[in-house]
Amino acid sequence: MSGSSAAGWGPFEAIRGLRPDGVIPQVTPIRRLLPDVPTEQDPYAAAQAALAPLASAVRPGARIAVTAGSRGIHDLVVVVRAAVDWLRAAGAEPFVVPAMGSHGGATADGQREMLAGLGVTAESVGCPIEATMETVVLGNLPDGTPVHHDALAAKADGVLLVNRVKPHTDFHGPVESGLAKILAIGLGNHAGAAALHAGGIPSLGGAIEAAARVVIAQGKILGGLAIVENMLERTAAVELVAADGIADAAETALLQRAGSLMGRLPFDELDVLVVDEMGKDKSGTGMDTNVLGRCWVHGIPEFESPSIAAISVHRLSAASHGNASGLGLADVIPARLLEQIDLRASYVNALTSGAGGARRSRLPMVLEDDAAAVLAAVTMSGRRDWSELRLARIRDTLSPNELMVTPALLTEAAERFDLEIAGTARDLTDASGSLGGWQDDDDVGSGKE
Template identity: 55%
Template sequence: MTTKDLGPFEAVRGLRFDAPFPRLLPVRQDFDTTRIDDVAAATVAALEPLRSRVAPGMSVAITVGSRGIHDKREVVRAAGEWLRSVGAEPFVVPAMGSHGGATADGQVQLLANLGMTEESLGMPIHATMETVELERVPGGPAVHLDAHAAKADAILAVNRVKAHTDFSGEVESGLAKIVAIGLGKQRGAEGIHRFGPANLGVWVPQVARRIVQTGKVLGGLAIIENAGDRAARIELVGAEDIGGPVETALLADAKRRMATLPFDDIDVAVVDVMGKNFSGSGMDTNVIGRMMIRGSAEFERPRITNIAVLDVSDASHGNAVGLGLADFVPFRLLEKLDLQAVYINAMTSGLGGPQRAQVPMAMPTDRSTVAAAILTCGRPDLERVTLVRMRNTLDLEQLWVSESLRERVLADPKLEITGDAVPMTFDDDHGHLLPWGYAPTTTGES
């Protein structure tokens, strides 16, 4: 979408809103930052129990999803090197459902944007949207398996285990998901999502187990991240345990380590950038406290009145499918939208797609966007607005918070004020909120 395509939004291009923008304090959250120093060595150590199952010449498909997992490239590369060292012939399969515009080329490009190419991974990437249909789960969805993975002698699942953004259950986002939905490509993902988000916890493990029953799955490498998005654990999960109690225990550990916002109630949240590389829904619903799926319960915390999102990452290729989780956005975000990618993703998600693909109120500039969020947050005394600014919903160690939250920060031993309060600053030319770490000056809006 370009400026010329904004259509009815052109009617509000001349609108300007202003508000008493709060001064912001730089705050650091004290998270558990336990991490693995040598990710490659930890990966090799985790894989050693599979040595007896890998035969010389065996072709092994390694799953790689669409998420921006910090240590994923190193894990996948190390896994490929280990497999070659024991005589196997590994290759990468993009395992990401309909992401990348539901095309093989789009999925390869998405991996490249995450720094994963044949050169960086040290092995071929075999991409297709074709699947082999396996026996349907009784009473449930058809089971689809990526055609290249189906032809391989074996499959090694690799994924981060974490809380899902669409539902809560014993097994959420992790190995079972990448096997069932990732390797299911668009057809498999659509079939599972058709039963609704509330049933993902029912069908994802069952579909994954059906694929495991083919005998092709060697096991899964589970990456558990700390709150700073670094690998804290790399664990081998046996094929028979994918989608079972072992993965449930890993999920509990991942949730314990997960970064969250430190406040229960916030008037305005400003998210600098959303994106598929941060979360499947663009913004992690567990962080912003919004599910936005009809019939699904909302989170107990945090309770954020208005959310302003200012940009979508380049790595998303215009797929801002979680845009409907926001209340206000600037035109510059709309101009990056690839509605085809958004709608394909939303339709594949079934009931979880329509609300999250809706377009929020759009404003000409960042300044008007944040001002609109402040003016409509329901706070009678706008000088007391509580506002939190974050880079994205994945990186939460460093935050900017309004001075009205100072007492709450000082009362929390896990929070530290790291500098002086500064004004929210927008550039003169475009009204953009200045980038993270900006030098405060006094400017107006163009």
């Protein structure tokens, strides 16, 4: 977004003037101890083994579309490559199709770019990447809503879904984010995503299930490779869900497993949460609402915990390609992040998601730099005595188990068996106004541009 230079701004000094005695305490790195975390050591082999039951369903020469979405799944490239290799060994002709609704600015080129940003290229997965925004309508829901399906997938001889199964950021039900969603919304492209979201969040879960069943009834869905990740955002399991188990009990069981493994903040109450980076590769809402404890779908927080008074977020991931949908979950940002935003990509995605998506894309307060943004968040947190400030910093909502915390939280952490100190105390921001480094004597993860 051009024209947002911070040169000559004065809000920072104005805020400092409100609390000339206010000094933000130093922060200390801590990490959550996670013994016995279930982890799949060889996701490639696990994916290929999971596909074995499909051997009789793949005929030689069949063109099979393999889905790839817009999320930053840790082993996405590995699992897609495994699926492509397995299909080719079975005699099929696989190709990858983006399955991400309206993301990438709702253009075929934009979606190819998003996949490339996630490492999914023709070279990395070993087959062509084919993309289109065109759809065919396969039927209608009982209320008349059309069920759109990607035109390339519709022309294929079969479709193999690949996606992570996890709790959704807006609603909870028997089926949330996973195979049914990538089938109904991801492969629905812009038109399909808009149609299903038009009924609002309360009806979205049911619409996804119903639309997925309409597509499955066409007989071309081979099944879905479901990736379940652990609280370290590493693959815990790769399992095949048969077509008749998608949007049904088999997918629900995986969702429950994923929910039990999901990473969350180790504190229920914070004055300030500093998030280094947000983006569509992190969550559909830029920052996972299950981690933040706020959703704003109806203009109010909709989670009981955690309770966070103020949130600052400091940059947009490169893989988002300017899509800052979900930025309104934050209260304050530095001007640098404003420069990273592509309004068209952000608004197309937000409006496709309905009223909730539009509300979450409102612009937070904008300050000169990281230091000013944090200071503003602290000021609005309601904490009178800053020596008692409960502030935590995380890299992104995919990484809630590694934090930097102020002394008030460090004292609490020291009394817990599941948390350990991982470094020495340091200033949250440096002399230039940028967030400091995560490692001792190192700027790795510093957030500096």
